[in-house]
Amino acid sequence: RNLLDMDTFSKSDPVVVLFVQGSGSSEWKEFGRTEVIDNTLNPDFVRKFVLDYYFEEKQNLRFDVGLLAMPSALGGSNLLSISPCPMGTRRRGVPGKRCGTILLLAEELSNCRDIVTMQLCANKLDKKDFFGKSDPFLVFYRSNEDGTFTICHKTEVVKNTLNPVWQPFTIPVRALCNGDYDRTVKIDVYDWDRDGRQHPCAVGPAASLTLPPRTQLNFTVAIDFTASNGMPSQPTSLHYASPYQLSAYALALKAVGEIIQDYDSDKLFPAYRLRAVVPLQAPVPVPQNNNADNPSCAGIEGVLESYLQSLRTVQLYGPTNFAPVINQVAGTAAQVTDGSQYHVLLIITDGVISDMLQTKEAIVTASALPMSIIIVGVGPAEFEAMEELDGDEVRVSSRGRYAERDIVQFVPFRDYVDDSGNQVLSMARLAKDVLAEIPEQLLSYMKTRDIKPRRTDP
Incomplete structure (x- = not known):
């Protein structure tokens, strides 16, 4: 909409060319292009692009809008606008230039072959x-x-x-x-x-549909600061970060957070500690920024910065209680249950847990709410307790009540470490597996409550 007018005696003749960027590559490859529409600054293109979409991977797309000199090459065109963006996000124009707006609409294709x-x-x-x-x-x-x-x-x-x-x-x-x-x-x-x-x-006639706002994804982080991780200043600690590489905690946070942040519009993420020496009056769970009224950090980089700052200023302690942070997120999720809000809690831990019974109770209660829990285990532990909470084999239960849905996904970080030491590859592998169940968990909540897809405003 409202593209730049590049023609002298008429309006522009725009075409959109889609480029894709491979995982771990900086090279852009042309995927396809729309038809050319003559003499308009507000084109509606008929030709569609069909791509495989993976929620758990970052898939970068670039849309070039140009005025072609010849249909066979973009090289002879006047470039109107470029919009690189990860799938799952929406971006408009080029910062600092009024090039117009690209409106994208995506929908999962059915298997119908009629x-x-x-x-x-x-x-x-x-x-x-x-x-x-x-x-x-x-x-x-x-x-x-x-x-x-x-x-x-x-x-x-x-x-x-x-x-x-x-x-x-x-x-x-x-x-x-x-x-x-x-x-x-x-x-x-x-x-x-x-x-x-x-x-x-x-x-011709058209139906008018009135639907509630689209689903907003909300991301919360909880990081294990208990003494079982070892002193952060020592190379044997799971929190230890050398001058050359991040700790396993930081890698897990970046791997999951950099994918999921594209689905959170405000990019403000509450972050908590599990658990360190804190004043007796401190809330449980403890915000990483020590601000109980506003525990949010700006973006994943803000969460990471807050995490590193906490390592320098707090003393690791115990016990390791999961239930308080699960109940904290569940309390927020319970406030809006119409499908317009969905919450994802990421817990990064060494696997030691002190409140197993209370955690199971919290998970059973949370399974009826619009939320999912991701647990990433770091270190050499066997993680039997975390496997039990995952519930893939046996649904989590507490006091005779079973979880309404499977909302927990657990993975051990060590299974995704690249043998060559390539941290980018390790993070991509981890994110792909740990986020793979989130779409189905979200859909299971919507379907059990007969919540229909939401309207999106252009």
């Missing part, structure tokens, strides 16, 4: 041309699951008639309604002009 063939005609359309009749064509819009409409097909133009008959065409049902035959398809009739402008000749 196709539909149709032929349409119209009668007594409006006369739009001064010296002739009209040059009508049809535009089809699919109804998305969030209530918006997206262009999905254009017919050919039939010249100089008010009673057009368009050629038969075949379209995948997945493109028309994503396999959902109950969705509305809107059809508009436009008059074509040589200058690229189009005037409505007739407009």
Whole structure:
């Protein structure tokens, strides 16, 4: 929308080219490009891009909007705007330049393989041309699951008639309604002009959907500061960071946090300690920034900075209690249960736990709320207690009550350490496995409460 006008005697003829960046690579490769739309600063492109999407991986995309000199190469074009962004985020234009806005809409594709063939005609359309009749064509819009409409097909133009008959065409049902035959398809009739402008000749009916706001993901971190980790200043400590590499705690935090922060709009993350010597009146759990009224840190870098600062200023202590921080996040999650908020708690620990019974009780209670728990184990421990909390084999129970959903995912960090010492590769492997269950856990909460997909504002 509102692209720069690069033509002298008319408007721009834009095209969008999608580039993808491989994991661990700095090279951008062209994935595909849309059709060119003549003489407009507000194009609606019909051609779609189909990509494999992985919640647990960072997949960088770049959208170049250009005015092509030739359809076969972007090199002869005037570049209007570039928008690199990770999948799962939305970015507008280029900072410092008013290039316009790129609107992206993504939806998981169904497995429907049906196709539909149709032929349409119209009668007594409006006369739009001064010296002739009209040059009508049809535009089809699919109804998305969030209530918006997206262009999905254009017919050919039939010249100089008010009673057009368009050629038969075949379209995948997945493109028309994503396999959902109950969705509305809107059809508009436009008059074509040589200058690229189009005037409505007739407009078809469309359903109006009113849905609540989209789901917001909220991320909370809890890091084990108990004495069982060893003194941070000693190389034998799990918190020890050499001048050349981060500690396992910091690597786990960055690996998970840098992926999940793309799904949190405000990038403010509450961070807690489990547990260090603190004043007797300090709250439990203890905020890393020692601010009980506002325990949030700005971005993952803020959490990491707060963690490193805590290592320099606090003394590691015990016991290792998980229940307080789980109950803290559960209390926040219980305030909004309509699906507009979902919470993810990351606990990084050496595996020693002092309140197993209370933790099981907290997990059973939290399983009925919009939240998930990720536990990353660092160090050489066997982690039997953490495996028990995971609940993959046997659902967690407490006092005769079983967890309503499996909301805990545990992984030992040592299983993802690259043998060559490549920390970037270790972090990517960890993030991929530890976040893999979050989408299904979120969906399980929505489905058990019959919560429908949410509307997204452009």
